[in-house]
Every structure is written in C-alpha cells, then in structure tokens.
C-alpha cells in the first residue's frame with residue numbers, strides 16, 4: 001500500500017522534473033532567467049549574503065522560474081488548441097507573459113536593493 005503510494009509520488013515528481021527540463025530546453029526566456037539566477041547566486045557567494053538575503057533571492061528565483069513554467073505551459077496548450085489568430089488566446093498569452101514580467105520586475109527590485117546596499 002505505502003509502496004504503491006510512494007511509487008505514484010515518485011512518478012509524479014519525475015513527470016514534473018521532465019516538465020522543468022523541457023521548459024529549459026524549449027524556452028529562450030527560461031535559459032536567460034537561469035543565467036540571471038546563476039549570476040545572482042555567484043554574487044551572493046562573493047558578497048556573502050545574509051540568511052534573510054538568501055531567502056529573498058531564493059523566493060525571487062523560484063517565483064520567476066515558476067511563472068515562466070506556467071507561461072510556457074499555457075503557450076503550449078494554446079498552440080495545441082489553435083494556431084489561428086484568436087483574441088482570447090492573445091489575451092491569455094499576454095496575461096501569462098504579464099505574470100512573468102511582474103515576477104521578473106519584483107526579482108530585479110529585490111536584487112537591486114540587496115546588491116545596491118553593498119556599494
């Protein structure tokens with residue numbers, strides 16, 4: 001019983017990991033966001049971020065990559081439904097892109113405050 005539940009959970013996690021891998025392979029934006037995250041992580045080590053700064057940075061990286069994953073998922077689904085120009089697909093895609101923009105702007109503000117106060 002527990003073994004079956006555990007097997008199901010492991011399968012779900014492996015599907016989710018496949019989703020993360022495909023998002024990184026498919027999306028140019030995701031690669032850029034990952035590169036930006038790597039730069040901030042290196043800056044964090046060099047500038048010796050405090051634990052609360054690491055928490056803020058981790059939350060921001062998670063927020064941006066999650067928003068990007070949802071945006072990519074929505075684009076995939078929308079393109080599967082129809083590749084014709086449709087007003088509701090445009091609106092849905094624009095809103096999903098807006099979510100990434102909001103997350104990225106938040107991350108930029110947090111990074112600027114944390115890194116900026118060192119100088």
Ligand SMILES: Nc1ncnc2c1ncn2[C@@H]1O[C@H](COP(=O)(O)OP(=O)(O)OP(=O)(O)O)[C@@H](O)[C@H]1O
Nearest residue numbers: 029071075082083084085086087089090093094097
């Ligand atoms: N089927 C469609 N109908 C109407 N507008 C669309 C459609 N597909 C895309 N668009 C418009 O083009 C924009 C870009 O959509 P696309 O699917 O090309 O995403 P993208 O180039 O990967 O953009 P992003 O950088 O936001 O991920 C959308 O935000 C939307 O405004």
